[in-house]
Amino acid sequence: MEETAAACMQVTIHHPHGLHLRKGKEVVQLAGQFKAEITAQNLTRSSPVVDAKSILQLMQLQARQGHILRLCAQGPDAEAALASLVALFDSSPAEQAEQP
Amino acid sequence: MVNLVIVSHCRRLAEGVKELADQMAGPGVQIGAVGGIAGEDGGWLLGTDAAAIAQTVQDVWTPAGVLLLVDLGSAVLSAEQALELLPAEMRDRCLVSNAPLVEGAVIAALEASLHHTLEAVNRAAEAARQFDKVMR
Numbered sequence: 156m157e158e159t160a161a162a163c164m165q166v167t168i169h170h171p172h173g174l175h176l177r178k179g180k181e182v183v184q185l186a187g188q189f190k191a192e193i194t195a196q197n198l199t200r201s202s203p204v205v206d207a208k209s210i211l212q213l214m215q216l217q218a219r220q221g222h223i224l225r226l227c228a229q230g231p232d233a234e235a236a237l238a239s240l241v242a243l244f245d246s247s248p249a250e251q252a253e254q255p
Numbered sequence: 256m257v258n259l260v261i262v263s264h265c266r267r268l269a270e271g272v273k274e275l276a277d278q279m280a281g282p283g284v285q286i287g288a289v290g291g292i293a294g295e296d297g298g299w300l301l302g303t304d305a306a307a308i309a310q311t312v313q314d315v316w317t318p319a320g321v322l323l324l325v326d327l328g329s330a331v332l333s334a335e336q337a338l339e340l341l342p343a344e345m346r347d348r349c350l351v352s353n354a355p356l357v358e359g360a361v362i363a364a365l366e367a368s369l370h371h372t373l374e375a376v377n378r379a380a381e382a383a384r385q386f387d388k389v390m391r
Contacts, residue, residue, distance in 0.1 A: 180279050180365055187369050209379070210279075210365050211358070211386050 161229040164237050165198070166244035167221065174218035176210075183210050185239055191230030193240070198223045207240070257367040257376045258285040258315040261360055262308055262334050263326040264301045266291030272324075276360040281368035286360075287311040290326075303330045308337035312349060320348040320373030324359045324380070350377050358383035 168174055174182075186193045186207045193207040199222035205212035207226065218224060224244075228236045259276065263269035269290035276286050289311040291299035312321050323334045334351045341349065350373055352359055359380035366376040 176361065177278060183365060184369065209382075210362055211379070211383055215387065 159229065159233075161194075161227040162233045162237055163225055163227040164241055166224050166226060166241055168218050168224065168244070169220065171220050173220050173222065174213065174216060174224075176214070179210050179213045181243060182213060182240065183208055185243055186236065189228070189230070189232045189236035189239075191228040191233040191236045193226065193228045193236055196225045196227075198225050256281075256283045256317065256370060257319045257363075257373050258287070258317050258321050259360065259363055259367065260287040260289060260308065260311050260315060260321055260323045261356070262303060262323055262330050263288075263290035263356065264303055264328075264330060265326075266299045268326065272356055272360050275357065276364035279361050279368070280364035284364055284367045285315040285317070286364065287315040303333035305333045305336035305340060308334055309340040312337060312341060312345070316345060318348065320350065322363055322367075322373060322377055322380070323349065323351045324354060324356055324363060325351060326356045348373065350374075352377050352380050354380035354383050358386060 194204045195207045195213065195216060196202055196204045197216040197218050200217060202216050205215060207213060226237060226240055261269045261272045269288040273286050273288035280286060289307050292302035292304050294300045315321060325331050325334050331351065338346045338349050362383055363376050363380040366379045
């Protein structure tokens, strides 16, 4: 199989409660729609690289407001996966009034 | 989709865990909550009742399977007894999970909503046993 380099992007957590459970759910549900392997790392905490399709692993990032995550995707639909996930994180300011 | 049954000694705990798990599940995942033993005064005592658990499994029954998440101790025994009360073809598609109740229910609800199999949903829920809550 042909190995392609992973595409990566950084996102900032905007929500006052950080990457909370329900947001994590949205990330897992969105990531699960793509074939690409998708990983996330909390650069602010120098966390391990985790599987973005696992809610447990996402919660282990302990991502708080202002933290920067590095999302990487590798696979046929990697670019589309990253674009969708970045859009999901960027939608955070609109939900600031929401409860976690 | 796999459905879930939350079993606790405490009725309110079972219902609370269901409330949390419902938020993670899509509309297609049914989650039953069962716990406590009916007291003589109409209130609820702490305990688990195999017949009530079996009824709840039947209420949310689906051929994809039902995962039972239990709190501790005799809830495990009651859940296993409940499965014995079910017809064999139902029992074969039920699993009592070794996952911690809260984490397990949240993960299982999400995994079930992604159309994963009973075995895969349980595997993801049981992975919570190795999950560190606090990073030190």
